[in-house]
Amino acid sequence: MMEEGRAASFSFIPSVDVPPVVERAEGCTLWFAGGREVIDAGGGAVAVNIGHGRAEVAQAIAQATQRVSYVIPPWVTEERVALVEALRERWLPPELSQVALVSGGSESVDSAIRLAVSHHTSAGRPNRWKVIGRETSYHGTTMTTLSVGGHRSRRRGFEHILTDFPKMPVFDAEGLEKIIESENPETIAAVIAEPVIGAAAGALIPPDDWWSDVRELCDSNGILLIADEVMTGFGRTGKKFGVDHWNVVPDIMVGGKGLSGGYAPLGGVFASEKVVSPIAKGGSGMMFFTFSAHSGSCAAGVAALKVLEDEDLVSASASKGEEFLTLLSSLEDHVHVREVRGLGLMIGIELVDDKESGRPFNPSTGIASQVVAEALRRGVWVYPAGDGNAPDALLVGPPFTITTSEMEATARVLGDAVSAVCGD
Ligand SMILES: Cc1ncc(COP(=O)(O)O)c(C=O)c1O
Known part of the structure; x- marks a missing residue:
């Protein structure tokens, strides 16, 4: 396993956070150093569409x-x-x-x-x-x-x-x-x-x-x-x-x-x-x-x-997108989730401080990044997004090969991460 000092030396602008070391990737799964498995529900930066390891x-x-x-x-x-x-x-x-x-x-x-x-x-x-x-x-x-x-x-x-x-x-x-x-x-x-x-x-x-x-x-x-x-x-x-x-x-x-x-x-x-x-x-x-x-x-x-x-994956993106959107829509019950929306496998989850007025979180809290970090600790990667009209959002954009059980696990982890960071 790579020692922490080597991993930390990779960053161009020094930071207290040591970036994850990824050893292997297959399908929708990333293996971090030490064997920890992470679901790549962000497809990296919403780029990985055919899955890893082809x-x-x-x-x-x-x-x-x-x-x-x-x-x-x-x-x-x-x-x-x-x-x-x-x-x-x-x-x-x-x-x-x-x-x-x-x-x-x-x-x-x-x-x-x-x-x-x-x-x-x-x-x-x-x-x-x-x-x-x-x-x-x-x-x-x-x-x-x-x-x-x-x-x-x-x-x-x-x-x-x-x-x-x-x-x-x-x-x-x-x-x-x-x-x-x-x-x-x-x-x-x-x-x-x-x-x-x-x-x-x-x-x-x-x-x-x-x-x-x-x-x-x-x-x-x-x-x-x-x-x-x-x-x-x-x-x-x-x-x-x-x-x-x-x-x-x-x-x-x-x-x-x-x-x-x-x-x-x-x-x-x-x-x-x-x-x-x-x-x-x-x-x-x-x-x-x-x-x-x-x-x-x-x-x-x-x-x-x-x-x-x-593999007809564009159609898969449409049908799995609908399935995933339905699963993730349950997050709208959360007091800080304003909206879950998307087309195909490009799905956004917008977070707000106050749902009724639409008041955003104080920008200095960087709430979307905090939720992303919490989800990652719990085994799911999604991409932090938001600015302007929707200052805090999570972007879900997995490989088009994602399975139902991976979608279910992602929805569960994201719900838990939002609760843990934003409160119920
Ligand atoms: C719509 C859009 N255009 C351009 C870019 C920039 O692409 P790259 O990061 O590959 O330079 C991005 C990256 O997220 C994007 O989402």
Whole structure:
């Protein structure tokens, strides 16, 4: 077993908490040092969709990197093309034919913003550079993705150097229309949103018309629509993509997390021909990151998508999501649980100090993190979430292979952890 001093030395910013040492993972189970078992009901950072320990994914990565360890991203390898083909043929809406591969969610959103601005500049509209984000949202942690996001606590301390992109109110299409008018539509490149708000609110679902209203507003004002499917994509909400619930096709979609099932760093930018053609006509391209489209990551993506397809796991996410939501809904009886909500296996549990008035806990208590730590002590990992509209939430996002008994155990532990930390 690893000694504590070695584990403690791993942290970049020193902290009193020693991070867990994970020795092995299989299905939905993590084995911590010393043999303690933990249910991975958060799928790590809501990334693990096909479950841990899939030998075929690990072997695909090994074979790919054995054959070609590295060549520059624009060159072609078998795994790169195979992933683009799988995405085009079986996953993406037909309108989104153009695929760029990167190494994660922040890189994919950052690249999508660069793409949107480049699209307009190449078409002779350099004034269109603003990207409207949403209050209460999370799009990543590079400077540009923090700028477009509305996650106040993650932006804290950097506000003075972030680009001042406009923010639309949460799920209020009229509010967006007003912002477009007041900013001047001719200055706006794109609108970006998560289909279901994840890290910033704990699975907050928009009203039925919201996405189609936003699509219409973008169309009528010459603005590109970017859907951030980093968390919601690849089956997490019980459909291939979150926007599929509202039959909307964005101009640009980005993915990460579940695209490789968590087996390798991988993200994607998916765009229509309309978006890329002015860039091609202008003779420009898109600068790559050194590790974009890494063959090992692409091999992981191909293998993870195959598991999702072969085992019909997107449907499993829908049906198990309903089962899990029903089980977790019993937590709403708790005096501090305001709401349990979700789509597929993306489920949020919102915590409040006072249910009747909706008064949140004092932010200094960090109540969601305390509940997460307590649940972990009791053998269940869920992801802490919340900011803005829902300051304290737990995000449940397990592998789509989770069993009924694992769901029951998770619901029981979460109920106990909420009671232990928040009181009855
Ligand atoms: C919707 C969304 N976009 C972007 C990101 C950033 O992805 P990454 O952490 O892989 O950079 C996240 C991460 O949680 C996310 O949930």
